[in-house]
Amino acid sequence: MATETHETRTVGEANAKDRILDVKNLRVNYQTPRGPVQAVNGVTFFLRRGERLGLVGESGSGKSTTALSLMRLLQEPAVIDGGEVWLDGKELLHLPEEAMRRTRFADIALIPQGAMNSLNPMMLVGEQLRDTIRAHRFTDTRAAIDSRIQEVLESVDLSADVMHAYPHELSGGMKQRVCIAMGILLTPKVIIADEPTSALDVVVQRQVMETLGRVQKEIGAAVILVGHDMGLMAQFVNRIGVMYGGKLVEVGPVRDIFKDPLHPYTQLLIGSLPTLQTKEMFKGIAGLTPSLLNPPSGCMFHPRCPQAMAHCAVEIPPLVELKPERWVACHLY
Amino acid sequence: MKLLEAENVTKVFGGGLLNQRRTVAVEEVSLSITEEKPTITALAGESGSGKTTLARLLLGMTQPSAGAIRYRGQDLAAMPSTERRAFRRQVQAIFQDPFEVYNPFYRVDQVLTIPVRKFKLAASRAEADRLIEESLAMAGLRPEDTLGRYPHQLSGGQRQRIMVARALLLNPKVILADEPVSMVDASLRATILESLMKLKRELGISLVYITHDLTTAYQISENIYILYRGAVAEMGSVDQVIKDPQHPYTRLLISSIPLPDPDIHWGGEDELERKAQARNLSSGSQGCKFANRCPFVMTECHAKQPPLYRTNDDRAVACYLYKEHPVVRGGEMANVLAT
Numbered sequence: 001m002a003t004e005t006h007e008t009r010t011v012g013e014a015n016a017k018d019r020i021l022d023v024k025n026l027r028v029n030y031q032t033p034r035g036p037v038q039a040v041n042g043v044t045f046f047l048r049r050g051e052r053l054g055l056v057g058e059s060g061s062g063k064s065t066t067a068l069s070l071m072r073l074l075q076e077p078a079v080i081d082g083g084e085v086w087l088d089g090k091e092l093l094h095l096p097e098e099a100m101r102r103t104r105f106a107d108i109a110l111i112p113q114g115a116m117n118s119l120n121p122m123m124l125v126g127e128q129l130r131d132t133i134r135a136h137r138f139t140d141t142r143a144a145i146d147s148r149i150q151e152v153l154e155s156v157d158l159s160a161d162v163m164h165a166y167p168h169e170l171s172g173g174m175k176q177r178v179c180i181a182m183g184i185l186l187t188p189k190v191i192i193a194d195e196p197t198s199a200l201d202v203v204v205q206r207q208v209m210e211t212l213g214r215v216q217k218e219i220g221a222a223v224i225l226v227g228h229d230m231g232l233m234a235q236f237v238n239r240i241g242v243m244y245g246g247k248l249v250e251v252g253p254v255r256d257i258f259k260d261p262l263h264p265y266t267q268l269l270i271g272s273l274p275t276l277q278t279k280e281m282f283k284g285i286a287g288l289t290p291s292l293l294n295p296p297s298g299c300m301f302h303p304r305c306p307q308a309m310a311h312c313a314v315e316i317p318p319l320v321e322l323k324p325e326r327w328v329a330c331h332l333y
Numbered sequence: 334m335k336l337l338e339a340e341n342v343t344k345v346f347g348g349g350l351l352n353q354r355r356t357v358a359v360e361e362v363s364l365s366i367t368e369e370k371p372t373i374t375a376l377a378g379e380s381g382s383g384k385t386t387l388a389r390l391l392l393g394m395t396q397p398s399a400g401a402i403r404y405r406g407q408d409l410a411a412m413p414s415t416e417r418r419a420f421r422r423q424v425q426a427i428f429q430d431p432f433e434v435y436n437p438f439y440r441v442d443q444v445l446t447i448p449v450r451k452f453k454l455a456a457s458r459a460e461a462d463r464l465i466e467e468s469l470a471m472a473g474l475r476p477e478d479t480l481g482r483y484p485h486q487l488s489g490g491q492r493q494r495i496m497v498a499r500a501l502l503l504n505p506k507v508i509l510a511d512e513p514v515s516m517v518d519a520s521l522r523a524t525i526l527e528s529l530m531k532l533k534r535e536l537g538i539s540l541v542y543i544t545h546d547l548t549t550a551y552q553i554s555e556n557i558y559i560l561y562r563g564a565v566a567e568m569g570s571v572d573q574v575i576k577d578p579q580h581p582y583t584r585l586l587i588s589s590i591p592l593p594d595p596d597i598h599w600g601g602e603d604e605l606e607r608k609a610q611a612r613n614l615s616s617g618s619q620g621c622k623f624a625n626r627c628p629f630v631m632t633e634c635h636a637k638q639p640p641l642y643r644t645n646d647d648r649a650v651a652c653y654l655y656k657e658h659p660v661v662r663g664g665e666m667a668n669v670l671a672t
Contacts (some may be wrong), residue, residue, distance in 0.1 A: 058518040060490070201379035201545065202589040206599055228518060231591030233547075235599050254595045272523040272592040274552045276575060284524030288488050 020046035020189050020222050021070070021108075028062070030071050035282035037292040039065045041246035044319060047190065050222045052216070054254070055234040058289050064113070066243070067192045067226045071108055072100055087326070088189055090315075105138050109188040111179050111212070113195045113226075116129035118179060119167040125178055128164030129153075132185050152181045156211050157220065159308035180212050187219045188225075194226045209236055230273050234258060239325075242266050245290045245300030248319055251327040262328040265301045299331065305333060335406065336539065337424060337507050338667070339393060342400035344386050358386040360564040361400070363666035366507055366563070368540070371533045373540040374670070375550035376570065376626055378560035379586075384543045388509050391541065392426055422452055425500035427493070429512035434496060435484035440482050441492070444499050445469075452503060463501060471536070473500035473528045488519030495557040497528055501536070508532065509542040526553055551575045552635075556670045559583050562622040565641060567671050569648030577652045582623045621652070629654055643669060 040062040047053050057063040068074050070085050072092065075147040085092040087108055092100065112118045120128055128177045129149045133140060140148075150160040156177040167175055176196060183191050193212065197205040211237065216223050216265035225237055233240055234254060240250075241251045242263065268285045287304035290296055296303050302312035311331055319329040341361050349356035360383075366372065376384045389395045390402055393409045402409045404420045412420065428434060437445060445465045448454070455461035466476045472494040476504065484492060493513060500508050510529060514522040530553055532538040535647045542549050550557055557571040559580065567580040591599055620635040621627070627634065633653055641649040642658040649661045649669045661669060 058520060202591075203379070203585055206589040206591070210600070229591065230519060230593040234595045235591040236594045256368075258593065258595055269520060270521050270593070273592065274523070274526075274548045275592060276548055276551055276587075276590070277594075279552060284421035284490075284522065284527065286524075288491075289518075 007046070018048045020088055022084075022086040023066075023070065024084040026066060026069060026085065027081050028065050028074065028078055029081045030078050032293070033175060034293055038295070039246055039292060040069065043083075043243075043246075043248050045241055045248060045251055047222045047224060049189075050217070050220050051239065052213075052225060052237040054237035054240040055224060055226045055243060056228060056230065056233055056240060058228065060245075060289055060292065061248040062245040063226050063228075063243045066196055067194055067224055068110075069181075070190075070192060071104055071110055071247055072155065073104075073110065097159050102136060105132055105158060105183075105188060106186045107188050108190040108192065109183040109186070111183045111191060111193040111196045114199055119175060121167050123166075124163065125165050125167065125170070129163070129178075129182060129248045130187060132182055135153075136186055148185070149181075153178075154186070157207075158182045171204075172200050173208055176204075176208050177211060180208070180215065184215050184219055184221070186219055190224065191216060191221050192224045192226065195228075196225075197232070198229075199228070205232070206235075208271045230269070232256075242269070245295065246331065248327070249301065249329045251319070252323055253289055256326060262322065262326065262333065263330050264303075264305045264307050264332070267308075299329075334368045335366045336366045336404070337541075338403045338406075339387070339391060340341070340401050340403065342387070342390055342397040342402060344383075344390060345398040350609075359383040359390065359397075362387060362401075362558070362560075362565055364391075364541075364558070365667035365670075366539045368506070369487050371537045371539045372556065372670075373533055373554040374531070375542045375544060375557040376560060376623045377544055377547055377550050377557055379545055381562060382560040383563035384545075384560050385511060386563075388426070388511050388541065391422065392509060393420065394478065409611055418490060422501055422503045423506040425503055425505040427496045427500055427508060427510040427513050435492065437484055439483075441482055441484055441487065441495055442481075444495060445502065448502050465498075467497070468501040470496040471531075472499050473524065473531075474498060474648070488521070489517045490524060493517060493521075493525055494528060497525070497532075505538060505540065505665065507539045509543065512545070513542075514549065516547065522549070522630055522670050529553060545574060547587060560585070564622060564638070565651060565666070566623065566650075567650045567652075568641070568666065569650070573645070573648045579644060579648070580623075580652050580656065581627045581629055581654075585626075607622045608650035641666065641669075 023043060023045050026040055026043045029108060030037045030039050043066055046243050048126050055063045055067060069080050080093060083093065091101065099105065126149060130145050133145050133148065149163060153162055158174060158177050162178065197208050200208060237254050239252065240254050240257045241248050244265050250266045257266060258270060261270050271285055290300050298313040298315055299317050302308040309331060317329045317331045321327050322333050340363050342359060343361055344359040346356045346358055365494060370511050376387055390397055393402065398412060409486060435441060448462060449461045455464055469479060471477050474491060474494050479487065479495060514525050517525060526549055533540060541600055542554055554568065554571050556652045558565055559567045559574065561582050566670060567574055567583045574583060575587065578587050589599055617636060621639050623629050624630050624634040631653060639653045641651045641661040642655040643649045643661045644655050644658050647669055
């Protein structure tokens, strides 16, 4: 894994043609009884072909909402109220519903959070996988479908017999592998993995992530890994986008984010991570996550920021490319 | 003086008339917490390792099938009610999900006022308020930020620290914390662990830290038990077990931790394990529980479960790879721990 990640990390600067996904100024709002909440507030980023991007943030930072809105999978009361999502030259947010349905799984697939609960307990695994294919390719024969399913199950290290099992007969790791199989069944260009291993033990987690990485490379898809486990990010992704209060505050190559974080929030986040190297007093980040009902003025992080200046409470810092590959939204720069 | 002590405890579920399948959740585990020097002992393992069952045994919430749990030398199973009351006060628990403990319709004050009333901690309302405010401050909370609020108005970290405050109200000797930080965000995790360490440092409270996360266990505890399917695979000083794991299972676990450093790659032991699985040796129930996943498996591993071998002063490993070392008998397990 080491050499391969390194190669991708040295890929040159942004080239529009490299990009498989371009998200521009995405906004999502939740209508709550106590007023509207801007869960995603102008998020802009891109994804290169075949790369692995991590979206990290605390609960409520908007990372899952961002990921789900790329597939238009959000339900009421969430409303996408602005922005563009370009997938390989096709704008998704304004696509008719039927065209969007055909795009899901075929071009952009989801491996959901808590895969344990996302399979239908009443249906055989094989039947659920067949449905996914049938929803897109009406003409395939049963034999062709089943041979594709067998091929995909084997590629995620499951035996083809899993087709004839109900989800409850499988372990957590096996269910997660079924979800990966479903995600790659139609060889999508982008796979969104939303905390795909949060309920698994560490050994199983590593094996599942290695499988995901391998099949992603085989089919040449790009991955957005959504989560809060910085360790998993360090091990899996090429680049990281750090979200805070519905905005991206920093985007950069994984090694830079860990070794030379720019945004004060990223710095504190990295500093709060316990390691096995040194035993020291690791410190948390003082203060509370911002209330989105009543967000702070200016920079969302200024009330907790040790380096806040008067200006920070007034003006929202834009996300700018400070140097090649390093984007940051902070008035310090 | 031994405060809380488990001696060779085993807990078996099922095996009765209705559920004939026996599950050994905890198998011959000994542990002791002394009064003289406060310590943090980590019980670490994955799901199904028996760590939560062991915690429930230590809290007296479930009875051992064999062996005994003692508090100040008294067997919990035969404890008179007055002493049981003292035990209930002095041994407190903090659980994983700080949301489930709360009744969403009551203000959070309720979880603090109930123990004050139940244990008659205060003679007057004013004294009760003072006690509550003191314990909130010790847990790192400002009373004005927390009292009078409903659970949903507080962050996960605040809710968890209220549970710490609730435990502190009773002036406990021992706190069992079952995955106290697995539901909170990274930035708050450090704050909560910091407040747990303060309890030991400043109030002399011993902790039993139950977790699947070896990184935080390494950071806060002195001693660790690595449990695998109910039995102790390896135990001893946390520095030795984590920095130089000996049991093949501990080695696999530690190499699987996703470290927050892109230059340190996980894996390594994995290839070995996969080869072992491919051989698909069936491990009889009497053999080592890890045998069918173990890359170093030998014939004797399938025949009989290995005892703990004391590989040095403050560490023991249940693995035949270390059979030249002296055997630790069940009751002596606690002596291996660094104090």
